[in-house]
Amino acid sequence: MLRRYISYTTNKFTNCRHVSQSMLQSTVDEKSGIATVTMNKPPVNSLNLEFLEEIITLLNKLQKDKVRGMILTSGLQKVFCAGLDIKELYKPNPDRLTKFWTTLQDTWLSLYTTSFPTVSVINGHSPAGGCMLAMSCDYRVMVGQNYRIGFNEAKLGIFAPKWFQNTIIAVIGQRKAEVSLTTGKMYTTDEALQIGLVDETCADADSALKKGTHFLNNFQNISPWAYKMTKDINRQSTIQWLIDNKQKDVDFTVEYMQSPGVQKNLELYLQSLKSLPPLKLISEIN
Numbered sequence: 001m002l003r004r005y006i007s008y009t010t011n012k013f014t015n016c017r018h019v020s021q022s023m024l025q026s027t028v029d030e031k032s033g034i035a036t037v038t039m040n041k042p043p044v045n046s047l048n049l050e051f052l053e054e055i056i057t058l059l060n061k062l063q064k065d066k067v068r069g070m071i072l073t074s075g076l077q078k079v080f081c082a083g084l085d086i087k088e089l090y091k092p093n094p095d096r097l098t099k100f101w102t103t104l105q106d107t108w109l110s111l112y113t114t115s116f117p118t119v120s121v122i123n124g125h126s127p128a129g130g131c132m133l134a135m136s137c138d139y140r141v142m143v144g145q146n147y148r149i150g151f152n153e154a155k156l157g158i159f160a161p162k163w164f165q166n167t168i169i170a171v172i173g174q175r176k177a178e179v180s181l182t183t184g185k186m187y188t189t190d191e192a193l194q195i196g197l198v199d200e201t202c203a204d205a206d207s208a209l210k211k212g213t214h215f216l217n218n219f220q221n222i223s224p225w226a227y228k229m230t231k232d233i234n235r236q237s238t239i240q241w242l243i244d245n246k247q248k249d250v251d252f253t254v255e256y257m258q259s260p261g262v263q264k265n266l267e268l269y270l271q272s273l274k275s276l277p278p279l280k281l282i283s284e285i286n
């Protein structure tokens with residue numbers, strides 16, 4: 001287990017409160033009450049068990065601190081989040097995989113039901129679970145023209161569970177979600193804007209942070225209670241489905257991931273990840 005620590009400091013010059021965990025940094029602007037959370041888990045911010053646990057801990061803390069909003073972004077050069085850590089799925093220990101998948105469900109539930117509005121500033125590639133992380137926020141701003149976003153699970157020989165698919169349907173609609181998921185297409189920034197995977201695009205990260213803040217400022221005059229009730233009602237059926245089917249979803253995933261066919265596909269995918277030149281993989285799978 002990685003050594004984990006949390007420290008809280010207030011910078012009297014910037015009026016920002018910093019919360020730092022080993023893989024996440026959070027800065028709360030005292031004036032606006034907006035938290036900027038930066039993922040920093042080199043090389044690619046892949047979601048493993050420990051990282052998911054940190055995300056849940058931080059979301060709980062932000063909730064307790066009654067922040068007014070959150071911007072989620074990446075501190076890495078060219079990756080927002082590479083999705084689930086494939087090492088959690090390849091040759092898994094069944095007990096760890098059970099804990100991993102349960103924690104993944106809980107992370108999604110925490111993020112999808114926050115009592116404060118959330119924005120993802122997608123400043124790098126964002127495949128599969130990385131795209132889902134962005135979809136689970138209320139608003140998305142994508143930076144530049146060099147990155148790809150989408151659901152490439154089918155290319156790995158696996159498929160997305162119902163709660164995952166419903167989250168995408170809620171954002172881009174049934175038809176586009178089906179085409180997107182079955183083809184595993186990775187979209188350019190402009191294509192993502194066109195199909196509604198992202199709400200806005202902009203040239204650089206600073207402007208994207210400004211756009212994110214601008215979106216969150218819409219809630220200055222909205223009652224937090226009205227915001228939360230509206231969001232809960234809107235997302236209720238997908239949330240309730242997962243709550244009612246948590247154990248079934250875990251049992252199915254643990255058995256399915258260990259099947260020889262899935263393991264073979266993951267092995268081939270991991271090999272291609274190593275053998276292809278940098279970024280070739282993402283462009284190959286367009």
Ligand SMILES: CCCCCCCCCC/C=C/CC(=O)SCCNC(=O)CCNC(=O)[C@H](O)C(C)(C)COP(=O)(O)OP(=O)(O)OC[C@H]1O[C@@H](n2cnc3c(N)ncnc32)[C@H](O)[C@@H]1OP(=O)(O)O
Pocket residue numbers: 043044046078079081082083084085086087104107108111125127128129130132133136152153156159160161164273274277278279281282
């Ligand atoms: C609130 C939470 C919501 C989440 C809910 C999710 C529900 C999920 C259900 C559906 C299932 C989803 C499955 C997945 O997410 S599987 C992961 C899919 N991801 C990918 O296919 C990405 C593959 N990676 C790449 O294409 C590229 O790495 C990159 C991201 C474009 C970066 O390219 P770059 O050239 O910068 O870096 P490298 O390719 O050289 O990679 C550096 C090292 O990192 C390793 N790596 C990359 N991606 C992963 C990964 N996803 N898991 C583990 N390891 C990864 C890569 O092998 C290199 O390792 P090395 O240095 O040891 O060679």
